[in-house]
Amino acid sequence: MGFAQAVQWWEAWQLRVLVLSSLFLQFFLFVAAIARKRRPPPWFRFLTWAAYLGSDALAVYALATLFNRHNDRHEEPVAPSAGLEVLWAPLILLHLGGQDGITAYSIQDNELWRRHFVIAASQIGIAVYVFCRSGWSGDGRLLRAAILLFVPGAIKCLEKPLALKKATATSIVNASDLLMVDAIEDEDNGGENGAAPERMDSLEAFVQAARQCVNEEAEGKNPLYFDVETNSHPYQLFVDLAHPYCIRLKNLQAMAAKKTGREDAHGRVRAAVSRAFDRFYTKHKASYGGLLRAVVVLLTFVVIGLFQERRRSRYARADVVVTSVLLCCTAALELVSASVVLCSGLPEPDDSVAQYNLIGCLARSKKKKHRRLRCLSRLLGFGHQLDWIGNTERRHRPSCRITKLVHDHVASGWTGYRDSGDDGKVAAADAGVSKGVETVNDYRQFNDCRGQRTLKREGLFPATAGGGKAIGESLSMPFDESVLVWHLATEFCYFDHVDAGGEATRYSRVISNYMAYLLFVSPGMLVPGARRKLFQAVYVELREMLKEKPWESEDEDDEEKVGKKMKKKKPRAMDEIARTIIQKVRDPPTRPCACPRAHRASADLVRKAWDLAHNLMEFAKKKVDEPEVGNGDNSKGKKIEPVDQAKKGDDWMWEVIQGVWVEMLCFSAGRCRGYLHAKSLSNGGEYLTYVWLLLSYMGMETMAERMQRTMELPAEGDPGALVRTSALDDDEEEEGKPTVTAPTGDSEAVTE
Template sequence: MALPPIPIKVKRLWEAWNFRVFIILSLLLQALLVLASPFRKRTRSKLLLVFIWLAYLLSDWIAAFSIGLISNSQEDSESESEDACKPKGKPKGREDVTAFWASFLLLHLGGPDTITSFSLEDNEFWLRHLIGLILQVLATAYIFYQSLTDQSKLWIPTTMVFVVGTIKYVERTRALYLGSLSRFGYSVLPEPNPGPDFKQAIEIYSSMRTVVVKMQTPEVGTNPVYNWKPLEEIQLLEEAYRQFEIFKGLIVGLLLSSKDRELSRDFFLTRTASEAFRLIEYELNFMYEVLHTKVNVVRCPTGYLFRVFSFFSILGALMVVSIKERFMFGDKKSDVFDVRLTYALLIGALGLEAISVLMLIFSDRTLLALKRSWRKVVPKIILTRARWSRSVSKYDMISYCLNNDAPKWMDTLVVYLGAKEILEKMKIWRFSSSGPVSGDLVEFIFEELRMKSRTANDLRAAMDACSQRGDWALLQTSRAIYFELKWSIVEYQYAESLLLWHLATELCYLQETEIKPSADDDHGNSRQICKLLSDYMFYLLVMKPVLMTPVLGNWQIVLQDTCAEAQRISGRRSISKKSVCEKILEVKTKIRPLAVKGNKSKSLLFDACRLAQDLSELKINKWKLMSKVWVELVSYAAINCRPNVHAQQPSRGGELLTFIWLLMNHLGLGTQFYEQERQAGTKMVPQK
């Protein structure tokens, strides 16, 4: 059965307004990307990130689709002149205006300076964007060529905007290319250094005698920058950029020399916790700009020249259009709309260009380029503004188990569609929360890692320190406690141990919910630090397992078996978390669950109950001990995460795990260092 034909009125309406609507939408998406994309590095709002992601994807598609519609409309206009029987939905004689609009769409395809890629994977598709650049420039040039007649009045402003659009698109493609990991890895390599001509050196040394000259080795700490004097904000920014230039090779797996390790370690050991985290915040912001914006192609003499040229070209196009307006448009209602649309495109382009220039002026790199005398007049708010979300997402396993039930029809639909993982993540998004990264947490993490760094005087000791995942914290407390609790760490894989300590932390925490706050501030702070790190790591485990892929093992089996046992205790009915914990803690666990249940189930529920009971019986501040263990569990995951995964996090609000990874490397606790031969204490000097 044939489908009914589309009414002629609908066809005319579509032909007259299709690309106009899409052009307006394209302009709105550009404004949204310019204004909203900088916020994605300092927010954890999933709604905003999804909104930016949709705008990023739609902006390219709509601009390219609109160019195709304009090209098709020109072909229809030509065929209308040959076939008078066809319905005339598009007014004739306006090809120069539509060609002018098409040049703006090419400018939109170039995208704003504030976002070139949404993720690192987008950078790897730079070749696809290069092909798109060639095709879209040719398509727009074809539209422009078709509009050139004796009556064309817009060829000058169209040429101006076409050139600007081409420049913008080339800049974006080049930024994607420079941000790809392969090209980025090549850019961080030092210049080739073949060393002195060995043959010539041998001949010279053969004809001379040598004497030994004692060399003085500078003492560690003599560099004036390595002192305990607090640094001003602009000095922190300068140091962060210097450290970024040295450590950016970590992203692509480059090994750094032991000399770089020692210099960085000496410097960070003399900093406070707030200074260290502020330095890393600046450093990660530089990483974000290099990988996801046009900073590499804009911040150079050619880039500055193109910015000036682009702004004045669009301004010149606006002046030409305002002068020739009455010759280009008529008095019909559609003509009035076209006039307004043309001015909207021109003023919008000027406004977005001005915003981009302002962002460029107030960027960190511009502040670094200013002379010291000019830096004093820079408002402090520009330097101290947030460059990451300064928060972490939280979720706990007992809530996960209690909220895991769903109607049977939904389970059937999920199985049929294969969308179980999506449904589970939607549940976690619904019930999870976020918490601020407090100064106490930053101070505690930094002091724990600094203590480790002071004991790691060489690379072997640093490697040993990175391999600890809680046992070092137990041993530092007391040998008796270490032998009593080491089973919870050494007898399990990392992910299993993490789930075990997470459940034990939750049981201990809920056990004290009715206890009045202690007068001991240290006790209360340690308790909150434990809870925050515990819930944070569980959230990463279930929502962002890619951050811990190298150390996960069979965590999913352990998680589902543990949840099944927790649901059996709760009776699969609505029950509070505290009630579930009370039922779990009522069980006597003097005998190991493995001895009773065997290997059939991988559940850790009652192993966690045993650990919680052991911790409660300690005669020391258990929360202080647990917080030390949690710092080790977090740092172990951070240092074992793939560097390119860490590099993705600044564009998603930032992750505390990434901060800890970079901090560990700066403190000399990373695994990407090689032993550089130390400078000899003597040298051979040729003499006649």
């Protein structure tokens, strides 16, 4: 086929190829909408992004081609295929409306709703023009079929920009105020489902009420509120707006319920994440969506019946086949889509915990194929993306148990130290150590803890109280450095110390690897100002340690004695690499370091990590030597086996490490902006969002409160209170400047 013949073929088949390609992209987007909640691989996300952008462009191109064909025929006789082609116009409008499960690909798409509205309006106008310019030759059935499809097609085409508008920050703020009106009125009226506390106009009042609520739930008394459901609208948290104190108390009671709070916490938070995803990225939260889907499905099957009754011999066979495929496939797609909207909905979001291990990254970099790919990717400028894809573990860890650890940590903040075990009993060693949050200062100190509370409970913080110097320094450095130091220290303790293999060991490493993952992949979510380069600098430092030969730290006269060591194979397994690094930092070279300052800084972090691990292991040994409190069997001559003693020390050490990591996880979650949490949902979400929502539901400090702290002055007012315009008559508004009153108990109005 020559070039001229190819051009001629394309002119004849152009519109058919475009509409069929548009149909194929809609099927792919439907599958992608279901899979994107389950943390799909990067290559699938790229295809989804390309299909999301290409589907709109392809639909617009198809309508433009249809417009040009009918615009060129105004002086020519109407072709028989014109009637069928006009039937394709409303189908293309349905495609332009997109799939219900993928209205927006990223959070930024919601702010482009005006552009989508203009595109939708212009394409509807083109479809109307095609209707007017086409000649129907008395074919009334096809005319009725096209009109039946055009109405829902135009509505669905306009539905997409409206759904995008509802997901913008401005719309969520306005909608949140309307949703909270009932909650404020319920608080004013004393509560519908139980006795509500007095109006809370300050953080101090909320802290006292929250502490009373948790204590009553823990003691099995009558709850403050009778309902045990959390607020089902978490959207305003994603725009950094706090719930009113009354809603926060109800959420706290539901999460602190003695029988169901701890066990149902993960499911409730996961449901909230799913609802937030539906609001930001789908049409599933549209109140009219189900009715429109049902109408579209019904009309599509009606059009299929009208088309089948029509005499089709007058049309080209290719056009008849294309029309049949378009109608049947569109009907099937709309039917399945309507079933998802009206019945089951999209699947629950992925709640696994991503993993990124620094030692494991070193082990993978030793492989030749990885080195070659890394060199090629760096030449092309994709080195960071390859490191992210290649070194992030594909097997993510389940997070339900970690959610329970976070729940226990926050609950112990309200009630005092409690054992983190499944039985929920108060630990004997911890009884009476802390009375929990009682004042605003206690409340803020608890929200600012990033390991100090666990170490203080065990007598390891501050250093003057019995803890080592390295332990205190590890919490006083910047948070990103602290995460790296504790991540390496956790690995050093795991590979160098006798491991009991308990749950604390497992989940300590899971949280440690997840925090390292956040630092490397999403440093902005870890903490504002976190430095990814810090992670890379430590990685380079560890890699240089593995390259150093053992004889480089010895005298030059002894080089011949160790010359045969050059032929030894480099370590590849994680345990061998970890032990090699431990040997390097345990026995550093005696020569002064002449390396650059940046290199020395990363080397200092590795050294501090070993000092921290060494302190923890030494205190574990001291814990073994401590006598049992209240154990009368020992006085009768019962001998404790050395293995049991070592296990006791290991269990204590890993409980401490686990407690520190849980506090660091909460510290990071409380300092991440709601916008970043919403943004991460487009790629499957981060487990940090689960922790963030759980902290909010359990009454912890929000980002807005933290940014508006008054250090010396009392925190007055409710930061989540509704701000509304006061008017004596709803039908009449006073001319001039409006008067705005905040429902915080003040009788004075603020006049602008």
